[in-house]
Amino acid sequence: MLRIGLFTSIALLLAAAGNAQTRLAAYEMNQRLGRGINMGNAFEAPSETAWGNPWQPDYFKRMAQLGFNHVRLPVRWEPADRSMSVPPYTIAPEFLQRIRQVVDTALKYKLHIIINMHHHEALYADPAGQKDRFLSQWQQIADYFKDYPDSLLFEVLNEPHGNLTPDLWNDYFALALARIRETNPTRIVLMDVASYGGLGGVADIAIPDDEYLILTPHYYNPFHFTHQGAGWVEGADAWLGTKWHDTESERETVASEFAYTLAFSDTHHIPVHVGEFGSIEKADLGSRALWTTFLARWFEEHNLSWAYWDFSAGFGIYKPATGAYVDQLVDALLVNPMPEPTPVTQIPVYVSNFSAGTDGWKLQQQGGAVGSLTVADVKLNVSVSSPGTEGWHLQLVKNNIPLKQGKLYRFSFNAVATIDRSLTFYAGRAQSPWDAYSGYNGVRVGTAEAAFGITFTMTSATDLAARLVFDLGKDS
Numbered sequence: 001m002l003r004i005g006l007f008t009s010i011a012l013l014l015a016a017a018g019n020a021q022t023r024l025a026a027y028e029m030n031q032r033l034g035r036g037i038n039m040g041n042a043f044e045a046p047s048e049t050a051w052g053n054p055w056q057p058d059y060f061k062r063m064a065q066l067g068f069n070h071v072r073l074p075v076r077w078e079p080a081d082r083s084m085s086v087p088p089y090t091i092a093p094e095f096l097q098r099i100r101q102v103v104d105t106a107l108k109y110k111l112h113i114i115i116n117m118h119h120h121e122a123l124y125a126d127p128a129g130q131k132d133r134f135l136s137q138w139q140q141i142a143d144y145f146k147d148y149p150d151s152l153l154f155e156v157l158n159e160p161h162g163n164l165t166p167d168l169w170n171d172y173f174a175l176a177l178a179r180i181r182e183t184n185p186t187r188i189v190l191m192d193v194a195s196y197g198g199l200g201g202v203a204d205i206a207i208p209d210d211e212y213l214i215l216t217p218h219y220y221n222p223f224h225f226t227h228q229g230a231g232w233v234e235g236a237d238a239w240l241g242t243k244w245h246d247t248e249s250e251r252e253t254v255a256s257e258f259a260y261t262l263a264f265s266d267t268h269h270i271p272v273h274v275g276e277f278g279s280i281e282k283a284d285l286g287s288r289a290l291w292t293t294f295l296a297r298w299f300e301e302h303n304l305s306w307a308y309w310d311f312s313a314g315f316g317i318y319k320p321a322t323g324a325y326v327d328q329l330v331d332a333l334l335v336n337p338m339p340e341p342t343p344v345t346q347i348p349v350y351v352s353n354f355s356a357g358t359d360g361w362k363l364q365q366q367g368g369a370v371g372s373l374t375v376a377d378v379k380l381n382v383s384v385s386s387p388g389t390e391g392w393h394l395q396l397v398k399n400n401i402p403l404k405q406g407k408l409y410r411f412s413f414n415a416v417a418t419i420d421r422s423l424t425f426y427a428g429r430a431q432s433p434w435d436a437y438s439g440y441n442g443v444r445v446g447t448a449e450a451a452f453g454i455t456f457t458m459t460s461a462t463d464l465a466a467r468l469v470f471d472l473g474k475d476s
Contacts, residue, residue, distance in 0.1 A: 040310030412453030
């Protein structure tokens with residue numbers, strides 16, 4: 001039986017403007033990686049030119065001159081002109097030579113370089129059917145680059161997802177690592193996080209007994225800000241105009257979302273490299289600069305290396321068509337110190353410590369989920385007997401929350417669980433289509449009470465009867 005206690009509030013914010021591993025070599029490498037950038041939309045495209053951002057050797061010279069320490073190179077190995085889809089799964093020699101040219105150029109300019117496997121769509125869809133190919137490819141890549149210096153790093157697979165479940169990913173990573181270790185016994189290897197690389201998947205990671213590993217999650221929150229207007233994200237046009245104000249509350253959201261990952265890093269003695277973070281060019285440039293400055297400095301304060309997404313495409317700091325840099329972003333990444341947060345005035349919309357009962361919160365059960373709701377010690381307690389098979393099968397809901405279009409809100413709460421537990425929370429519509437105004441936000445609640453929260457702009461039409469929701473079913 002799981003028990004979760006909550007203290008919750010939502011406020012309107014008005015912006016004024018323990019194992020034996022030491023991994024010493026991995027920690028040292030993570031310091032060497034420091035500040036990096038992704039060469040995105042080039043080699044992970046179906047062809048080098050398919051996404052309009054072909055790699056140029058001059059790019060690596062520019063990165064080094066700006067002051068970046070490393071470049072992350074996403075690579076799609078699956079197209080027919082790059083590798084065989086049937087045994088023996090041979091990678092085309094000319095493609096390996098092309099990637100070698102890119103690696104050599106990075107090393108020429110004293111950049112560390114991370115090469116990965118990106119967009120292996122067949123593996124995500126059919127892990128069992130693609131397993132042998134996946135392992136063979138890594139065996140070939142590792143053998144081809146075995147004599148390279150340690151400033152070349154391998155990243156096994158970008159953002160595992162789909163049918164490549166967290167449990168399967170743990171198994172497949174360990175198998176690929178074993179193939180790599182046959183020829184590269186001490187090369188640093190990066191382990192991605194399942195469930196699309198987000199922080200919520202860190203809890204599912206099983207780290208192999210290996211001294212030379214770095215954990216690499218990605219971070220794109222608030223998603224409505226970083227991906228507003230993104231053509232590949234359904235509904236993203238409705239988020240246009242979302243800003244990052246750099247308030248203390250927004251910063252607290254970042255800290256709370258990273259809290260479990262930082263604790264995981266300490267407990268398992270594994271360094272962390274944030275392999276992707278960035279905001280789309282459709283977002284307000286001032287907000288992008290504030291967000292990027294804060295995250296880059298915050299990562300550094302917590303000894304996390306990082307790679308911004310990306311150099312010269314839709315999130316980029318360089319415009320190939322004009323040869324100009326986006327100076328505000330360059331400064332945000334490499335120059336700006338950590339600023340003071342933007343001051344705010346908070347106007348409470350809803351606050352409760354449950355001193356007078358459940359305060360209108362209801363526990364909705366469906367899909368076989370079973371739970372109960374009580375109040376004790378001025379906490380709202382949820383006992384989960386059966387979680388069902390989907391998060392929404394067990395929902396803790398508070399209705400009639402007024403949200404006004406264009407306003408900035410903070411949804412925060414304290415929570416504690418009898419065992420580590422995942423949950424998703426959001427502010428959303430109380431009727432069909434039941435969408436989330438705040439986006440869906442996953443956190444890991446532990447056995448020590450902690451604060452959690454998100455900040456979001458209400459980009460939808462005013463809703464004076466919205467709801468606050470905690471999805472408590474299907475724990476991972």
